[in-house]
Amino acid sequence: MKRLIAKGLMFGNLIEVTSPALVDRYKRAMKHLCGRETSLTDFHIDISGYSPEIGAELGDDLYLNPNGANRQFILLTTAQKHAPLLNARFSTSRGIIRQFIETNEAQLFALTARDAVAGELQNSVFEISTPAKLLEIRRITVEADTIGGHVADAGKLAKLIERFRQESDGWRDDLLIAEMITLARKTGDVTRVPIHLPQMSFEQPNFWTSHFGGLYVFRDVSFPAVISTLPRESLGPVPIAPVFDLTNRNQIADWLERNQLAEPIVQARGMDAAAVIRQKMDFILVEAADTLGLEIGDARRTELRSIAHRLGTSLPMEFQGLAALLRWIEAGGTWPRITSEHPAYFYTLRARAHKDRDLVNMLLSELAPMDVRQMFIVHKELFYASYARWSDRKRQYVADFLEREYVVDKQGARTALFGPEPGMEDRNRPDPKPARDLGPVTGPWGAARGRG
Template identity: 80%
Template sequence: MQRLIEKGLMFGNLIEVSSPQLVERYNRALKHLTGKQTAMKDFHIDISGYSPEIGDELGDDLYLNPNGCNRQFILLTTSQKTAPLLNMKFSTARGILQQFIEANESQLFALTARDAVAGELQNSIYEISSPAKLLEIRQITVEADTIGGHVADANKLAKLIDRFRQEPDGWRDDLLMADMITLAKKTGDVTRVPINLPAMTFQQPSFWTSHFGGLYVFRDVKFPGVITAKPRQGLGKMPVSSAMDLSQRNEIAEWLERNGLVEPIVQARGMDAAGVLRQKMDFVLVDAAEALDLEIGDARRTDLRKIAYRLGDTLPEEFQGLGALLRWVEGAGDWPRITSEHRAYFYTLRASAGPQRDLVNMLLSELAPMDVRQMFIVHKELFYAQYATWSDRKRQYVADFLEREYKVDAQGAREALFGPEPSMDNRHRPEHKAARDLAAAVGPWGSVNRGRS
């Protein structure tokens, strides 16, 4: 992993904490939330205040996320909103924290100038003993305050001020006035500079979780479903009609199509389909070379082409399917029939625009695992787990590629591959539409439920 860290592909954009004042504030917050403290004088934190260095020190990577279902957080600065979320257990957690910080940025800026802010992403359950428990999670409520309780004290002071104004003899109530003065010493003049950090509630109808080996929950679609990375039988009884595992390719393909969640990349507006297909083919060849222990040289396209020549008719099915589609895109071949049973099928798709876009792309990265660029962008937990299993040769190729082709313009690369970012405002969600033109009625490349015909 050191190679990824050095290239800024792992633990990138973390916030450095090195001043004695901020370290002391962090320790007060850590003591308040967990009863623990750190002896470290400098470290880095993510958007939730989690530090990988402190996780190593405490021997607990979940010291801010007990049971993995109600994540606590520590805010030292509003700059944390741009940091990643490490050890992610739910795909929605970072977006919720980011929205919370942005919605309360001015208040948080003032509060963190005097103290650390600590809080929790609360859901309706406290433990996850079975997959079915996950579907009891419907919404997440974010509550936070400074360690000194400035927000709570400001609310008390505001109520006392109202009482003082409303009671005819309020100015004669010495105890009331003494309480107001005591609180005002902590909060300042809340009539001129109000302190308000209201609880915020976010709906969580669809999400990915790392629990139970990885699970996708889709509830805000026409046909709700659950997809697991492990065998379907391990889920037990689930309160949804569609429960599948990754081996059920036909069923997943049909379900995605029925919900209008995917579109063929050759029909995606503004996408350089030929360039994307070529890059996917390169990734397939690198994976094939890895499996056969073949040298890939500098892994340039000319080197990879030599591997393709050497493999001949034993080229992976994914490469052949993508190659046929590339020839059609460039006008050098007929329209290929690629059913959901074809190993190239999920490599030819991307998520349709909509609130589930990122979640669907995460799912596609598991169904098309040789596309390491997509996996790195949309599913870093899976990428890091896969990276640990590769040879040093493949690690070097992938790290160099991502540094060269992705890191220089990460936002541009994401939009080129997946389209514009979906709106964070889920109050007005666009309806999904089925894939167009050639895909209408029979799926992107042919019938998704008649692949054997």
């Protein structure tokens, strides 16, 4: 993984912690949350305060995420909102922490100037020994305070002030006044500068989790479902039906269409479909060449074209399907009949613009695993696990490509592939295309024949 780190493709945008004061605050917060300490004097943290260096020191990547179910967090600075979330067990966790920071940024800025803020993403499930237990998670509540309890003390002081004002002889109550003075020394004047971190709750109807091999849970759609990366029989009884696994390609394709969750890239507005398809074909050729032990040189397009000529009829079906689609786009060739049974099918789709766009693109990256660029952007956990299994030459090619084509303009690349970030007007926007009766085998473009 050193190659990825050097190229800024792993552990990028982490917050460096080197100040003795911040290191001390972190240690006290860590002791407060998990009862453990670090001997490191400098390290990096993600949006939740997790440090990969401390995780390695302790031999425990879950030291801030007991049982992988109730993630704790340590905030030293509001700048953490820009950092990634490492070792994510739920796809919603980073968004929840970021929204909590942004909503309370002024308060958190003032609080972190004096102490670390520690908190937890709480749900009603404390152990997830079965998938059925996991699916009981529906709402996440965020609770936080400084290690010194400034928020709690400020709330207590505010109540004492109100009591002092309401009681006619409050000015004679020496114990009340003494308690107010003691708290005020710690919190400051809460009448002028209130200290308050509201308890925030977030619904979690649709999400991905790494538990049980990887599950996609969709409850807030017209046709709910659970999609498992492991055989569906391994899950046992779950309270949501149907349950698919990645081998159920026809059923997943039909489910995506019925819920209006994905669209063919050739119909996507503002997308250079030909360029995207051509790049997907390159990735497939690299995988094929690497599997066969063929020399790919710098894996430029001219070299990859030579490999395609050498493979001839042995070219992967994914490549052949995308090549037919490219011919239709660029030269008006025969309309390709790519159904959900075809290996190229899921390479031809992207998520529509809706609130779960990124989640659907995560699922599509599982179904189109040779598209390494999409995998890296939308599913880091899957990318790093796949990277560890690749040959060194494929690792080099992918790392060089991402450094050259993605790192220089991350937002531009995301917009080119997936469209602009969905705004509020997109989240509930009905799709203009009518639904189709797909039958048992799905094709992404209906019965169209021409290019219009």
